[in-house]
Amino acid sequence: MFTALYQQSTHTEIGLWYAPDEVTYLPGMMFKPNYRQWSGHLKARPGRFFHYWFVTSQRDPLKDPLVLWLNGGPGCSSLDGFLSENGPFHVNDDGATLYENTFSWNKIANVLYLESPAGVGYSYSDDHKYATDDDQVADDNYNALQSFFAKFPNFTQNEFFIFGESYGGIYAPTLSLRVATGAAKINFKGFAVGNGLSSFALNDQSLIYFGYYHGLFGEDLWRKLNINCCDKGSCNFYNSSSETCKTLVCVHYRCTGKGKLRLVSRSVKWRCFVALCFRSFLCSINDNNLFNKFSDQATSFMSLGEVPPCINSTAQINWLNRGDVRKAIHIPDTLPPWDICSDEVGQNYVTLYQTVKEVYLKLLSLGLRVLVYNGDTDMACNFLGDQWFVEDLGLKATSLYQSWLHEDQIAGFYQQFGNITFLTVKGAGHMVPQWAPGPAFQMFQTFITNEPI
Template identity: 30%
Template sequence: MRFTTLLTSAISFGVALAAPAQLDKRYIQEENGINYHVFEHAATGAKIRFVKNSGICETTPGVNQYSGYLSIGSNQNMWFWFFEARNNPTTAPLATWFNGGPGCSSMIGLFQENGPCHFVNGASTPSNNTFSWNNFANMLYVDQPIGTGFSYGTDDVSSTVQAAPEVWRLIQAFYGQFPQYTNRDFGIFTESYGGHYGPEFASYFESQNAAIKSGSISGTNVNLVALGINNGWFDPKIQYQAYIDYSTSNKYNQILSSSQASSYHSSYNSQCGPALSKCTGLTGSNSACENAENTCYQTIEGPISNNGNFDVYDVRAPSNDPNPPETYANYLAQSSVVKAIGAQSTYQECPNGPYSKFSSTGDDSRSLSSTLASVVNSGIRVVIWAGDADWICNYLGGFNVVNALPWSQQSAFANLQLKSYTVAGTARGLYKSLANLSWLQVYAAGHEVPFYQPATALQVFKQTMSKAPLSGT
């Protein structure tokens, strides 16, 4: 979700070819009563420790799962939970899922959205999710940055750019421990603040692939074929204005009158917009970008979100809406569950610490549109989609961002007409696709699209990971 309220060079995370040869290590280690399989990855200096087949969440016979930590440095422990594909795991692609925030746990996606189990109607224990994305792909869920979810230790990350190298190191170490996945098609899927994470992570992975190919670093190529972002926060200049327009034009809940909208547009033009103009993308000063974030929240986002009793993640519901159910967090607080999965910290869904670090650099106010355009131009299959009942990262803002995206076929894409997107013959949204870029507006879905429309979400995921444009069925 997106909250309402050590820059390192690429080469430093690779290994110079002249470095002395080192050997990977594997062993069993006991820590606080938990026995871990441990893998020390010589190439990155990272260490993975995990438990296998905890019996938690994925109960499909014969489907393996692994949960634990990637440790880097002296006190940085990034939580991951990996599920093999339920079908054809030895040939199925590999995909990662990141929730947003910044600083929100990917256990949200695992338990509320697209993981192997879910909590139906707020049940106290999980049950099988027949629409889990590991029906099709091997799925890796990651809590990042440090301090998020079950991750713990020293958090040195205060921006999207700084987050990317640590995620790359995790994937490199993961390939070292599980070499059978190294040549698989690889996808990055994310939501909300993932409109920042997704483009930057994909771009960084591609730059590392190029450095590996040129011989300037050593490492394992990541066969990145797909990027999917639902209800993403990409470009504040466009999306703060969309807060106003969506509040008057969405079909579910008129939040603002036309006169109120006019007043907010004036505030945008006189305060929020000029402040954002001083935050020049990824290179803008921290102070200018932090000021823009504060100014736009105080003049646009904050006042509108408090204008009436509605849930910013689903405008159809009151602010105390119980869905998606939060009972999974109570489950993850049980000591027996914590021990079984190999967690060493208390679960925190969206802690303030990581979020505050990102706020201190004004990361929220930096546009990732040009980075996203570079990923599209590289030929990777990209789908940008959004549930149409979400306010905080609403579909109107996402639609305007994708139409304005400065890629090679921007004009043709912007002029392309929307078509009905069907799932088993039923209309589930409006979409358009051109070359390797697709857009989809999902009907009757809030911020976490796979929770509201699981069959639609699985179809989108399968098509995108198959390197195909969206198409109705």
């Protein structure tokens, strides 16, 4: 078992690597890695520290791009992306051993995984106050980035990209705006959002169409929705003033919920992945007591604390909470056990951006590259809502809507609008690198190298 990690450096600027955080041993490692890694904490503001895990590129660390990865929630850990999606190794079902991810994104890039905001994973605040909002998180992430570059100054010249997933659809562009307009000298080239929440209205509006055209409810309900929610061909499923329409929309959510395609309950661990994508809908019906009625029914699908098999994180939780693992990645004994999502953060989070349209337009005006990609089977933050979002930016299409190939098979579809590309990944769900690792790696490679898909 290769528990001693790769230590020989091919880099001449060895003095610029932050030695105290280097991970030189990992329990359960079943292969010998050809990259280096660090784990520790970055200062987000006085008394607030974000846990990071940084892995160097397996190719050419000093020349390859640097990528920041952010999972969503809000309140969910980016270590889920590390250990289940695009990191260099994943955890076996035994929760004790690790295996190599052949489609790891650090094959061609240095990747920084940041647990954000405070209260998520091993990130913490000295005052234990974890209420926060979109702008504060963006500011804290920007400060943490500067803390990272202070520890690793030799990466300031590398091309830098930000990737966000799910509620990272808010995190990534708001942080990108700070990076693009801030004083810190960062070689920022662009950002990408995977199955992201970019507009509450468009996400919720599109979900009704997604459900109907995927056969998730029948013609009778569709006809009633059109009669009560639509006028002269224009439909409002998002915030209709019609009580009948609201009730019918709730029936739709109940139908899809029974299929366990999404979850509404705010009290179980995995709700962070999906329920916040529907928060605008849930809040809009809260005043009519429909939220409580629907939420009560949704909680019956699973018992509290149960981890659903579709995104089972038991192995990751068990491995990260082992005493020898915590010691290896420099986690203080005073910090609580790691969990994939924080209910405290999620329940006390304040959303400030109902849409990030204006943020996108500002960033695109600066010449940055942008990728919006979606697994096309996801109902949490569905592809249609993000497609509408990109089209609503009002930019001229510079390519046709067309297919792209992975290993001579159709892997999805894409369309370009100048510097922004909308892309789907065929058959993938909410976490694209997990469900379609090969196509996801190809997509990642072409984006950071600015090559055609």
